[in-house]
Amino acid sequence: MSAEGELANALGELLADPSITQVADLAPRLHTSTRTLQRVAPRYFGLTIHSMIRRRRQQEGARRLPTDPTLSIANLASELGYSDHAHFTTDFTGVLGVSPRDFRGSEPLIVGG
Structure with a gap:
């Protein structure tokens, strides 16, 4: 699996955490930038991070x-x-x-x- 695919999997798991209430909560926990996550989410999930939260x-x-x-x-x-x-x-x-x-x-x- 690609690094981006692994990031998408980690993002999907983390989005199930009810303590995540804002896009900004994700990047530090995944050790990446918010912008990277904003690009990955629609590509792998078809929705923005904000929409999923x-x-x-x-x-x-x-x-x-x-x-x-x-x-x-x-x-x-x-x-x-x-x-x-x-x-x-x-x-x-x-x-x-x-x-x-x-x-x-x-x-x-x-x-x-």
Whole structure:
């Protein structure tokens, strides 16, 4: 396997780590530049790194929302690495087609949690 292929494999494994919330988190852990990773990702995965991180964060949000009715959307957004719940809600709605509150179902929105 080529060095680039090995880098792509390592990148794929690292992208599954929930502590990775930004593209900048990856380069130091893979001992390469952010730009190199930005070139490798679309070539091997067909998506940008940002898109893959965003999707994983949305999947985690979708997994947690229905299972923890006491978790506020603002706290979940923070735990997933968002600066505020509005950005999380925009991304979540864009990816899943429904707001986090509606996804949760009839559960009330709990502020502060």
